[in-house]
Amino acid sequence: MTAHRNNIYLFYKKNEKILANLSSLHELAEQNGFNIVSTMKEANIIAALGGDGTFLQAVRKSGFRDDCLYAGVTLDEQPSFYCDFNIDEKEKMVEAMTNADIEVRRFPIIEVKVDQNPPFYCLNECTIRSSVIKTLTADVYINDLHFETFRGDGIVIATPTGSTAYNKSINGAVVDPLMDCMQISEIASLNNNTYRTLGSSFILSEQNSLTLRLGSYQNLNPIVGVDNEALNIQQLEKIEVKLHHQKIKTVKLKDNSFWRRVQRTFL
Incomplete structure (x- = not known):
């Protein structure tokens, strides 16, 4: 392990299993030349102890950094997409972290801009839905092309x-994360003589952007979700989404590819 990758921050929510393992994790880190640091800013490696939800929070709260490695650690045997390690298999963590030929998986993220506010970032997805018993309506633009007018539960x-x-x-389709793209899927769209949509999900490359314009339809109190959090927005006119130029890097086990995880979870 090179000197610039030996500061680890442990991100977790307190529960009995994590607290019972903390002292052994600290000892293991020290024995292998790592330092447990007290802030994310100091860290070169951020280890999320919990599951996929905890991993998403760790990435978000640390600012989607591209200058450190993220490691996900599960607490049980349940399948997990972002967590390659189990808290009961500490030797695998050490082997992966100390291996000179460490394998790194890079995940694309998307940038979301709501009106004139600073952008938000997502590792999983951005959703927009109506918060009342009423359909959401939006003009959908791909770059400068007015692609369709959507009406339904959300996007x-x-x-x-x-x-x-x-x-x-x-x-929607299951997409290989080696592809730099984003997928747009409808939630219960209405298709009639007034509103007509594609009716299926579609994929945009990194060279394209998506814009949703809601201003003219008086959509009040929409719910905008970024990963596992909701934005506090009362009213909006426009959402712009594109693939961000940065990627997050995670520590990868050699025998745990994306498609192996898909197979393990769904088949």
Whole structure:
């Protein structure tokens, strides 16, 4: 392990299993030349102890850094997409971290800009839905092209890794994360003589952007979700989404490819 990758920050929510393992994790780190640091800013490696939800929070709270490695650690035997390690298999963590030929998996992220506010970032997906018993209406633009006018329950814009989450449940495709792209899927769209949509999910490359314009339809109190958090927005006119130029890097086990995880989870 090189000197610039030996500061680890442990991100977790307190529970009995994590607290019972903390002292042994600290000892293991010290024995192998690592330092447990007290802030994310000091860290070169951020280890999320919990599951996929905890991993997403760790990435978000640390600012989607591209200058450190993220490692996900599960607490049980349940399948997990972002967590390659189990808290009961500490030797695998050490082997991966100390290996000179460490394998790194890079995940695309998307940038979401709501009106004139600073951008938000997503590792899984951005969703926009109506918060009242009323359909959401939006003009959908691909770059400068008015592609369609959507009316329905909402829209999901997913990264390749997010394609297996909410996106899959609404009949979107499962996308290889080696592809730099984002997938747009409809939630219960209306198709009639007034509103006509593509009716299926579609994929945009990194060279394209997506814009949703809601201003003229008086959509009040929409719910905008970024990964597992909701934005506090009362009213909006426009959402712009594109693939961000940065990627997050995670520590990868050699025998745990994306498609092996898809197979393990769904088949």
